[in-house]
Amino acid sequence: MSEGEPLVGRVCENGITTLTLNQPQRRNSLSMAMLEALSAELDALAGDAATRVVVLAAQGPTFCAGHDLREIREQFDHPDFQLALFNQCSKVMQQIVALPKPVIARIIGVATAAGCQLVASCDLAVAADTARFATPGVNIGLFCSTPMVALSRNVSRKHAMEMLLTGEMISAARAEEIGLVNRAVDEQVLDETVYRMARTIADKSGHTLRIGKEAFYRQLEMPLSDAYAYTSSVMAENIQAHDAREGICAFLDKRKPDWKD
Structure with a gap:
């Protein structure tokens, strides 16, 4: 240096x-x-x-x-x-x-x-x-x-x-x-x-990456049933976001998604 x-x-x-x-x-x-x-x-x-x-x-x-x-x-x-x-x-x-x-x-x-x-x-x-x-x-x-x-x-x-x-x-x-x-x-x-x-x-949705990284580390410290309850709520909330809906539609429509993060 x-x-x-x-x-x-x-x-x-x-x-x-x-x-x-x-x-x-x-x-x-x-x-x-x-x-x-x-x-x-x-x-x-x-x-x-x-x-x-x-x-x-x-x-x-x-x-x-x-x-x-x-x-x-x-x-x-x-x-x-x-x-x-x-x-x-x-x-x-x-x-x-x-x-x-x-x-x-x-x-x-x-x-x-x-x-x-x-x-x-x-x-x-x-x-x-x-x-x-x-x-x-x-x-x-x-x-x-x-x-x-x-x-x-x-x-x-x-x-x-x-x-x-x-x-x-x-x-x-x-x-x-x-x-x-x-x-x-x-x-x-x-x-x-x-x-x-x-x-x-x-190239992925920044919003989705943020949700996923936080959930990964949080669920690691939980008992199995608590981890599934927590991640189920995370996914249910995640699917309300624009990028999740856009990603699903883009996959089904066979096009590149337009992420809004």
Whole structure:
């Protein structure tokens, strides 16, 4: 990152906004400043009508190495800062889940600890086949307790516990196998794969995407009968919207729908 450049870059094109972690010399670590910058961008995107899909990327050979351990060491004697740091990180992860736009992680290099948490918090993730992932806090005496919240909601308990207890790196292929990422692809076609996925999603009704993403995460935490009752009411409400009626009519009439979002 050159002097004067933002910690998080932002570019919007054709409804797809790319947020780029932009501190490669610090391995794009989640310092307080980086978390605050990312939080501000997510806040801005929540109400941005021009953005239909978000891609989360990073500059340099490391996607995100987790928290900035140098910063943590400097603040050893300030427990209030440590709690504020982890609370801010948790806020950002929840902002990603609550964002009314789909978020796709684009991963090159290593995503460890809170960086792995960042990947797990995104709705979708595509990794270069050379990427690697870990929750290695156990190796330095600081268990990855907050990263495990997102991790355990993406992969099975035993796979999550294996990563958390061993702290070992896993390959992109293994990450795809256990469900941490959607796809592991050759780095040469990473952008093509990510942005083809983003364009496919961006072509949908923004209103429908907002409803669906919120409902997905809410029903996950419910008992089965409650989840069906909730999603039935969501669908009944959804069908009253212009885009649902337009989509059904367009399908039956064999034409392209005219979304109003």
